[in-house]
Amino acid sequence: MDDEVREPDEVLEVGAFYQLLTAQLESAFGRRHPHWVRGEIAKVYEKGHVYVDLVDAGSTSSDTKRPVLNAHCWATQWAPLKKKLAADGVTLSAGLIVNFYGYVDVYAPQGKIGFTITQIDVQGLLGDVARRRAELIARLTAEGLLEANKQIAVSPVPLRVGLVASPGTEGYSDFTGQLLHSGYGFQIILVKSAVQGDAAPAQIVAAIETLDQYGVDIICVVRGGGSKGDLACFDDERVARAIAESSTPVFTGIGHTGDESIADLVAHTRAITPTKLGEEIAAIVEGWHARHVRVPAQRVLDATAEILDEATEYAAERRRTMIFAVRDRLRAEQRHLASTRSGLWVHSRHLLTSSAQMLASHRALLSAYDPKRRLAQGWSIVTNREGQVVKSLDDVAAGDTVSVLVSDGSFESTVNEKTGV
Numbered sequence: 001m002d003d004e005v006r007e008p009d010e011v012l013e014v015g016a017f018y019q020l021l022t023a024q025l026e027s028a029f030g031r032r033h034p035h036w037v038r039g040e041i042a043k044v045y046e047k048g049h050v051y052v053d054l055v056d057a058g059s060t061s062s063d064t065k066r067p068v069l070n071a072h073c074w075a076t077q078w079a080p081l082k083k084k085l086a087a088d089g090v091t092l093s094a095g096l097i098v099n100f101y102g103y104v105d106v107y108a109p110q111g112k113i114g115f116t117i118t119q120i121d122v123q124g125l126l127g128d129v130a131r132r133r134a135e136l137i138a139r140l141t142a143e144g145l146l147e148a149n150k151q152i153a154v155s156p157v158p159l160r161v162g163l164v165a166s167p168g169t170e171g172y173s174d175f176t177g178q179l180l181h182s183g184y185g186f187q188i189i190l191v192k193s194a195v196q197g198d199a200a201p202a203q204i205v206a207a208i209e210t211l212d213q214y215g216v217d218i219i220c221v222v223r224g225g226g227s228k229g230d231l232a233c234f235d236d237e238r239v240a241r242a243i244a245e246s247s248t249p250v251f252t253g254i255g256h257t258g259d260e261s262i263a264d265l266v267a268h269t270r271a272i273t274p275t276k277l278g279e280e281i282a283a284i285v286e287g288w289h290a291r292h293v294r295v296p297a298q299r300v301l302d303a304t305a306e307i308l309d310e311a312t313e314y315a316a317e318r319r320r321t322m323i324f325a326v327r328d329r330l331r332a333e334q335r336h337l338a339s340t341r342s343g344l345w346v347h348s349r350h351l352l353t354s355s356a357q358m359l360a361s362h363r364a365l366l367s368a369y370d371p372k373r374r375l376a377q378g379w380s381i382v383t384n385r386e387g388q389v390v391k392s393l394d395d396v397a398a399g400d401t402v403s404v405l406v407s408d409g410s411f412e413s414t415v416n417e418k419t420g421v
Contacts, residue, residue: 014108015108021106022106022108025104025106025113026103026104029103029104030103030104030105031103031116032103033103034101034102034103034118035101035102035103036099036100036101036121037054037069037071037099037100037101037102037115038057038097038098038099038100039054039055039056039057039069039097039098039100040054040055040056040057040095040096040097040098041053041054041092041093041094041095041096041097041098042054042055042068042094043094044092044093044094046078048075049072049073049074049075049078050072050073050078050082050092050117051070051071051072052070052071052072052073052092052100052117053068053069053070053071054068054069054071054098054100054115055067055068055069057097069115070112070113070114070115071100071102071114071115071116071117072114072115072116072117073102073116073117073118074116077117077118078117081117081119081120085120086230090232091232093198095132098120098121099120099121100115100117100119100120100121101117101118101119101120101121102115102116102117102118102119103115103116103118104116133235133262136235136237136240136262137262137265139237140240140241140244140262140265140266145240145241145244145245145266146244146265146266148244148245148266149243149244149246149249149250149266149267149268150267150268152247152248152249152268153249154217154218154249154268154269154284155217155218156284156288157217157284157285157288158217158218158281158284158285159184159185159186159187159217159285160187160189160215160216160217161179161186161187161188161189161216161217161218161220161281162189162191162211162214162216162218162219162220162248163175163176163188163189163190163191163211163219163220163222164191164193164204164207164208164211164219164220164221164222165190165192165193165195165220165221165222165223166192166193166194166195166223167190167192169195169223169224170224170225171195171222171223171224171225171253171274172222172224172274174222174224174273174274174275174278175220175222175253175274175275175277175278176188176278177275177278178275178277178278178279178281178282179278179281179282182278182282182285182286184282184285184286184289186281186285189211189214189216191206191207191210191211192207193206193207194233195223195233196223196226196230196231196232196233197233200233200236201233201236201238201239202238204221204233204234204236204239204242205238205239205242208221208239208242208243208246208250209242209246211248212246212247212248216248217248217249218248218249218250218251218268218281219246219248219249219250219251220250220251220252220253220277220281221234221243221250221251221252221253221254221263221267222252222253222254222274222277223253223254223255223274224255224273224274225255225273226255231254231255231261234252234254234261234262234263234264235261235262235263236262237262239262239263240262240263240265240266243263243266243267244266249268249269250266250267250268251267251268251269251270251271251277251280251281252264252267252269252270252271252277253270253271253272253273253274253275253276253277253278254274255273372407375405375406375407376407378407380404380405380406381404381405382402382403382404382405383402383403383405384396384400384402384403385400385401385402390402393418393420396415396418397415397418398415398416398417398418399414399415400414400415401413401414401415402414402415
């Protein structure tokens with residue numbers, strides 16, 4: 001019967017089934033049989049390794065049946081590829097159409113078929129990036145946004161400067177250094193923002209909008225040099241529109257000489273570097289200062305030149321007087337020190353002589369009471385067994401042996417009898 005289930009020739013365990021499946025896939029699409037795969041990046045995640053969800057180009061997320069390829073590039077292979085992409089100004093991001101070269105792998109514990117990336121078609125990516133950039137410029141031009149911010153008048157003395165930058169970076173230091181050392185009282189209102197990476201565009205937009213509400217004279221967006229990939233956030237459409245729609249003139253100083261981002265194209269004024277931007281803003285204030293302050297001030301300077309010359313001469317005369325006074329005082333102090341030193345010398349010699357005489361007198365007095373002199377005169381010293389000097393009859397008893405010290409030696413004696421006085 002057709003409905004009967006036939007006994008299988010062989011029943012495979014799940015692991016054995018995956019081994020069979022893996023062998024079949026590797027024989028056609030494995031490491032030894034790599035293929036090029038083209039698709040649109042739907043999602044990308046990097047943490048040492050990079051993981052990419054690749055879908056058919058032009059498909060939408062609402063298409064529940066669109067195929068998805070889980071591709072990945074291991075860290076050892078990804079590091080040089082990422083470096084090359086960054087050098088060419090390319091960052092893998094959602095929406096890019098890419099060509100990946102690699103091979104199929106099977107991860108049985110999760111039942112997944114993946115694709116290991118070994119090469120990336122950089123030229124194809126560059127073409128896609130250039131196309132997307134050209135399309136964005138065309139849209140902005142059609143909407144009149146490339147010229148919108150340029151129509152806003154700049155304050156003749158833009159001293160209140162809003163700054164969008166990352167503190168501590170070279171671009172930040174180069175720009176602020178020009179203003180802070182210009183000699184003018186610039187007030188810099190900083191709104192911190194990342195200036196590279198995926199989070200940078202949203203932060204730059206928020207910073208521009210915040211400063212636009214703050215009431216500054218100009219807004220400056222600065223970032224030092226870097227690879228094209230590092231500067232990619234300034235080609236973001238959100239940043240371009242934020243600059244174009246700002247009611248405050250936006251100045252840019254991004255990258256090195258030769259770098260030109262879409263943010264530069266939309267901005268009111270573009271400088272080739274952060275340093276140059278600082279110089280140009282300082283030059284605007286310098287020009288106004290020259291016309292409205294320096295010339296009138298020169299008249300005041302000319303009128304006061306004679307007074308300053310007199311004051312300088314007076315100060316020089318006082319200086320000479322002080323030098324002479326100090327020199328004379330030093331000489332007087334030196335003479336006083338010499339006199340004091342001489343007096344101390346005489347006094348110390350007198351003290352030494354007096355002390356020597358006193359020592360001689362004490363030595364003679366002590367000599368007079370020397371026990372040896374008494375012994376020489378016929379005296380003797382009697383001590384008991386403990387070595388204590390016998391001073392009275394109570395210090396000895398009959399039969400005790402005592403030691404008698406005389407001038408030329410000592411001898412022992414036995415007490416036979418005690419007789420009191």
